[in-house]
Amino acid sequence: MAIEIKKVAVVGGGTMGRQIALNAAIGGVETYLTDSFPGVLDKVAAWSKEYLNGRVAKGKMDSAAAEAVSKRFHLVPKLKDAVADADLVIEAIVENLDAKKELFANIEKVCKDSTIIVSNSSTFPPSLMAVALKKPERMANLHYFNPALHMALVEVVVGPQSGKETIDALVAFAGKIGKTPLTVRKEIEGFVVNRILQAITNEAWFLVENGYATYQDIDAGAEKGLGHPMGPFRTLDLAGLDTILDIRTAKYKASGCKEELRPPKLLAELVGKGHCGRKSGQGFYKYDK
Numbered sequence: 001m002a003i004e005i006k007k008v009a010v011v012g013g014g015t016m017g018r019q020i021a022l023n024a025a026i027g028g029v030e031t032y033l034t035d036s037f038p039g040v041l042d043k044v045a046a047w048s049k050e051y052l053n054g055r056v057a058k059g060k061m062d063s064a065a066a067e068a069v070s071k072r073f074h075l076v077p078k079l080k081d082a083v084a085d086a087d088l089v090i091e092a093i094v095e096n097l098d099a100k101k102e103l104f105a106n107i108e109k110v111c112k113d114s115t116i117i118v119s120n121s122s123t124f125p126p127s128l129m130a131v132a133l134k135k136p137e138r139m140a141n142l143h144y145f146n147p148a149l150h151m152a153l154v155e156v157v158v159g160p161q162s163g164k165e166t167i168d169a170l171v172a173f174a175g176k177i178g179k180t181p182l183t184v185r186k187e188i189e190g191f192v193v194n195r196i197l198q199a200i201t202n203e204a205w206f207l208v209e210n211g212y213a214t215y216q217d218i219d220a221g222a223e224k225g226l227g228h229p230m231g232p233f234r235t236l237d238l239a240g241l242d243t244i245l246d247i248r249t250a251k252y253k254a255s256g257c258k259e260e261l262r263p264p265k266l267l268a269e270l271v272g273k274g275h276c277g278r279k280s281g282q283g284f285y286k287y288d289k
């Protein structure tokens with residue numbers, strides 16, 4: 001039988017960590033969130049209160065349930081206090097491999113022998129991070145999607161060192177918090193969902209750059225022809241065109257400037273004009289700020 005996850009610790013209270021933690025608390029799990037930067041936990045306290053009040057106001061949750069969630073959602077400044085008694089620790093700190101490895105080694109010093117330790121990283125596969133652990137079989141990735149409170153899927157990424165008990169427990173945990181688990185059975189760059197998104201986006205860029213269709217028509221094709229909620233260019237606007245350009249430029253340089261990986265001209269032009277997508281009020285499309 002899979003190890004039952006009754007207590008969760010989340011490390012990192014930024015965009016993802018706070019939502020991952022609140023989602024677990026809403027799912028009935030005792031949850032401890034910690035962050036190493038002063039002030040973050042105060043912001044999370046205000047944010048979670050506003051979120052739960054909003055759910056009650058919209059009739060999506062009754063006030064007794066919201067109160068119970070608040071009682072299960074603990075904000076603790078010290079790493080040790082968050083992880084000491086946790087069945088599962090979810091790491092959601094900055095995307096820096098050395099920082100993550102240092103953190104995993106510190107977590108293992110103070111957590112239980114049976115604690116499962118996962119990363120929410122979108123890019124680092126579990127085997128790269130598990131080298132920091134004495135018990136690497138306890139590590140996998142549990143990859144959420146933004147906004148983690150609402151997106152229904154998590155990827156359970158299996159590393160070559162991940163134990164079967166670890167994976168079984170994570171799949172069961174996903175069900176408990178209302179998510180559908182997609183098990184990525186072998187490590188691969190981008191895992192599954194982002195690879196599919198990448199393939200669609202690459203094709204969309206090819207069609208635009210070579211004059212086969214406009215980006216508006218391609219979005220209409222994906223939305224009305226395939227039933228996607230958002231076409232590829234609307235999705236890029238949401239993600240932030242500057243961030244996308246940074247990622248593509250880094251990949252292009254890392255490849256030794258392979259021509260097929262050169263960032264699209266139109267992307268660089270838009271970012272050059274300060275059109276970074278939804279957050280700047282203009283990307284491919286115009287938005288009310």
Ligand SMILES: NC(=O)c1ccc[n+]([C@@H]2O[C@H](COP(=O)([O-])OP(=O)(O)OC[C@H]3O[C@@H](n4cnc5c(N)ncnc54)[C@H](O)[C@@H]3O)[C@@H](O)[C@H]2O)c1
Binds near residue numbers: 012016037144
């Ligand atoms: N943002 C996304 O859309 C998204 C989606 C899926 C996965 N991810 C992954 O989630 C992780 C976090 O991303 P994010 O966007 O939430 O980042 P973020 O920058 O919003 O938050 C990171 C938080 O970690 C804290 N932190 C940094 N170092 C720490 C440490 N050593 N100990 C404790 N806290 C520490 C920071 O204070 C900050 O609050 C990354 O690994 C990223 O790949 C992000």
